[in-house]
Amino acid sequence: MNPAFSVIAFTTIAGAAQGLVVTLAVAMLAGSPFSPGFQRTALLLAAAMLVAGLGASFLHLGRPERAWRAATMWRTSWLSREVIVLPAFIAVVGLGWLGGVGSPVAPLWHVLWSLLALVVAALLWYCTAMIYACLRFIEEWAHPLTVLNFVLIGMASGLLLCAALVVFTGEPARPAVTWAALVATLLAWAGRRRAVHRNAGIRHRSTLQTATGIHVPKLEQKSMGMSAGSFNTREFFHTATASGLRHVKRIAELGAFALPALLLVVGLLTGAAWAWALALALQAVGLVADRWLFFAQAKHPQNLYYQVVS
C-alpha cells in the first residue's frame, strides 16, 4: 500500500491523545488523580490533538465536503463506525474539560467520566484498527496483532506524553507513569516486532495463478495494459527501494521504541528533564516511520495484476 501521510498523521496523533486520556482516567480510577490544573491542560492538549487528527484525515478524502455522509453506514463499515466514535471521544474529552474533572465535584462523576473515557477510547482504537484488520485479503493486516498494536502504541505514546507533561508542567513527580510508559513502550516494541516478523513469513494465498486462473507453473505478466501510471499503480505501491524500506524499519524500531525506552530509564535514574523531551521527540518521528512501515508492508493482491509496463 502507498502510505498516505494524512492517515499516518491522523492515526498516530489520535492514538497518543487517546493514550493520554486513558492515563488520566486510570489515575482517577486508581484513586490518585492528577492535579486539576494538569488534567485541564492535558485534556485540552488531547482535544487539540484529536481535532488536528480529524482535520488531517479530511485531507485523505477526494470530496471532503461530503464527509458527513461517512457516518451513515455504521451497520457495515468500520470506517463509518470510527467516524462516529471519534467525535464521540472528542466530546467525552471536552466534557471532562468542561465538567472540571478533578475539581471538588462529586466523586461519582469522576468515576463515571473515567469509565466512559476508557470505554470510548478502547472502542476508538478497536474501530480504527478494524478498518485495516477487516480487509481479509490484505494478510499483513488481517490479524489480531493489528488491533493489539494500535492499542499498545497508543498507550505507549500517550503514557510517554503524560510523563513528559508531568516533568514540564511542574506537576508533582509521578515515577509510576514513567515506569508504565517504559513497560508499554517495550510491549509495543515486542508487538510490532512480532507483526513485522510475521509479515516477512507470510505465504500469500493469492498468486498470479489464482489471480488469473491460469494454473501453469511458469506464468508471468508481459504487460499491464498501459504504458503510464494509473490509480492502481500509485495507491497500492510504496515507491521506496528495498534498502529504503530497511532504513525506515531501523528508524522505526530505534525511534519509536528502543531509544525512548533507553531515555526513560535515563530519566528514571537521573531525573534529567531533557531525557523525556528527547524521548518524546524521537518517538514522534519513530511512530510516523512505524506507521509508514505498517502501510508499506501491506501487499495488496491487486498488485498481482500490475507488475510490468512492457
Add this chain to the structure above:
Amino acid sequence: MIEWLQRLLGAEAPPAVSHTPAADPPSVAQSGPTSTATGGEATETLARQLALVIDLNVCVGCHACVTSCKEWNTSGAAGPLADENAYGADPTGTFFNRVQTYEAGTFPNTETIHFPKSCLHCEEPPCVPVCPTGASYKRAEDGIVLVDYDKCIGCKYCAWACPYGAREIDETRQVMTKCTLCVDRIYDPKLSKDDQRPACVKACPTGARLFGDVKDPESEVSVAIRERGGYSLMPEWGTRPANQYLPRRVTISAVTTPVDAAGTAPAP
C-alpha cells in the same frame, strides 16, 4: 461482516467456502432468491445476476473493449473520465476495463494470454460493506455493483477492499468509479436492441465477451460457463465473482503439429 470477524478470530483459518482452485462458477438459482449453504452459512442469492463472461481462448488483446468502454463512459451523464496529460510525458487516467497480457510456460512452449479485467460484480462484493457513505451498492434487481457518484467521498476504502483492483478514483472528479456493466445502455429503450448491451461486448471483434444473466441456466453465459468450465478469479477469498473466465482450449492442428516417429501427436 460478521463472518469476516469470525474469520478474523479464527486468525489463519481458511475462509468458510472451500473449493478447487480452478472452478468456482456462480451458484445458479432455481427461481427467485434461495438460501444456499456455503460452508455452513446460509446466503441469499439473487434471482438475477447480470455478468460478463470473458473467453480467454479468443481474446487477441486488441483493446477495443478498453477504448469503447472509455468512449461510452466518458461521454455519459456522469461527465468525462479522467484523461490527464494524454499527449504528455506522464499520462494518467481512469479506465473501467483494462487488458493485461501474460505469458505462460517456458520457451519454446509458451502461450501469450490476453486478459481483460473489469469489475467482476461479485455476489459477495467486499467493496460494498466497507463504504462509509453507502455510495457503493449492489442492485437487488440485477446484481450490478455500482457507485453513487453523488454520495462518494473519495476515501478509496472500497478500492483497498477490492482484491482485483477493479475500482479506480477519477482524479478529476475525485470520486471512485468502476465498470457499470453499461447499466445506462442495457435498459435504455431509445437504443437499438443491438446497442442494449455493454459497449465492450459490442466492440469485441472476436466475440470474447459474452453478456447475460448467470442465474438463468439457459442464457448464453450460463451455457458457456457450464460447457467450457468457466472459473472465478481469486476464489480463495470467497467474493464469488459473477464475471467468469473461460480457459484456453488446446487445439491440435493436423497440418502444423509435428508428430513423433510413431506418428502420434504430442499430448495437449
